[in-house]
Amino acid sequence: MEMIERYIYAVTQKLPQSQREDIAVELRGLIEDMIEERVQDKEAMEKDVEEVLMELGNPRNLAQKYRGTKKFLIGPELFDSYILVLKIVLISVAFTMAISFLIQIIIEPISILDHFIDLIVSTVTAIPMAFGWTTFGFALAERFGEINQVDLQMDKDWKPSDLAPIPDPKGRIKRGDPIAGIIFYVFFIVFFSFSTNYFGIWIFNDGYRGTIPFINEEVNNIYLLLIILILLFGVLKESLKLIYGKWTSQLVLFSAIVNFISFIAVVLLISEPGFWNPDLMNGLVQQDVLIEGSEAYEIVTTIWQETTKWMPILVAIGLVWDVIDGVIKVKRSKAK
Amino acid sequence: MTDANEHLDKLMQELRRGTITIGVLSQLSEPRYGYSLVTMLGDKGIHVEPGTLYPLLRRLEKQGLLDSKWDTNESRPRKYYLLSETGKEVFDLLVVEWKNIVQSLNHVIEEKGDEKDGND
Numbered sequence: 124m125e126m127i128e129r130y131i132y133a134v135t136q137k138l139p140q141s142q143r144e145d146i147a148v149e150l151r152g153l154i155e156d157m158i159e160e161r162v163q164d165k166e167a168m169e170k171d172v173e174e175v176l177m178e179l180g181n182p183r184n185l186a187q188k189y190r191g192t193k194k195f196l197i198g199p200e201l202f203d204s205y206i207l208v209l210k211i212v213l214i215s216v217a218f219t220m221a222i223s224f225l226i227q228i229i230i231e232p233i234s235i236l237d238h239f240i241d242l243i244v245s246t247v248t249a250i251p252m253a254f255g256w257t258t259f260g261f262a263l264a265e266r267f268g269e270i271n272q273v274d275l276q277m278d279k280d281w282k283p284s285d286l287a288p289i290p291d292p293k294g295r296i297k298r299g300d301p302i303a304g305i306i307f308y309v310f311f312i313v314f315f316s317f318s319t320n321y322f323g324i325w326i327f328n329d330g331y332r333g334t335i336p337f338i339n340e341e342v343n344n345i346y347l348l349l350i351i352l353i354l355l356f357g358v359l360k361e362s363l364k365l366i367y368g369k370w371t372s373q374l375v376l377f378s379a380i381v382n383f384i385s386f387i388a389v390v391l392l393i394s395e396p397g398f399w400n401p402d403l404m405n406g407l408v409q410q411d412v413l414i415e416g417s418e419a420y421e422i423v424t425t426i427w428q429e430t431t432k433w434m435p436i437l438v439a440i441g442l443v444w445d446v447i448d449g450v451i452k453v454k455r456s457k458a459k
Numbered sequence: 460m461t462d463a464n465e466h467l468d469k470l471m472q473e474l475r476r477g478t479i480t481i482g483v484l485s486q487l488s489e490p491r492y493g494y495s496l497v498t499m500l501g502d503k504g505i506h507v508e509p510g511t512l513y514p515l516l517r518r519l520e521k522q523g524l525l526d527s528k529w530d531t532n533e534s535r536p537r538k539y540y541l542l543s544e545t546g547k548e549v550f551d552l553l554v555v556e557w558k559n560i561v562q563s564l565n566h567v568i569e570e571k572g573d574e575k576d577g578n579d
Binding site: 142145146148149150151152153155156157160178179180184185188189191 | 492493494498508509510511513514517518529535536537538
């Protein structure tokens, strides 16, 4: 019977190699027994086979029962943190979009309808995206991460003396910090995804309302994607802080790696000559904000040049401090 | 009412998951193969899906509660399962525990019933 073999194949194919043959033989025997009972002495018809297989149910479910592996994407241990991070992320996305909507209607009140449509479009795309990425991250953590595994092994050998000491207040991570961090990162993710052109100097002249962006509008989309990726790593890092609740050596190591990669990427990006808007000063002059050659013009030019030069250094200090802070806190909490 | 039935279904599923193991262990002081267990238990009022029983037998074997042996003399090869030494021991202990649970639960359920009657 072709169909029986197909069914057996569908089940065993999803099982470890070592068990396949054994289970296949057993399953074949079972199906034949079930058919025999159904038809007694008569010849088995196609319909009988079908009914028996229906009774056994979807081969995928059967294979899953044989494997006995977990049937969830995010387990109970991570679920609370997942919901918390999800809430923060979704609220920050919604908040950021509301803000950028407001900015848009302040700058260009005439095309309010367009902005409103933009808002709806970005809501429909950004919310599921945020939801999806958060879930994806946690699903990965569930699959591969052994977060808090030691804490969870409170089986039979557990003694009260095994209880981990309450982390020293200095080593503890206040919940507010990672939450603020996530809001910060999500804000910039949404920002870089949808409205980099509003990141600049806002001009309100009689004839002109608009912005002169800091970042080159021609900037390659791959750069933006890279920025978003770095920020996503940031969200991951903050989520881990939230989950661990205290500084640990692993967390510091992970932060160091993430920060190092972020730093390299940011420096590469920012020092790219095409990254910053080369026409910023021209734009200011054109909009009569500054007069070329005036003292103010010189000052703004200097500020602009110095800021873009110092930006990578500022970012570096921030990222390095994050790690040093962690190391100090781990040391302090261990020293006790 | 359908809502209540839904809840009942879920709870019954949970309840059965544990009790089926006792049912299975109870029948395996002699070697039996999977499908014969399905019919045997079914006749005694314990309904088990083959799709649940077969993986369960394998799991119990892996845990060391059951031993198994292939019989290839019959018309089709069958895998026979039998309680191992550990399995026997575990089953005896399990029966004691089960009786305790039944007793305590009966006590709790009936006590509650009495109170109700008294108040009425």
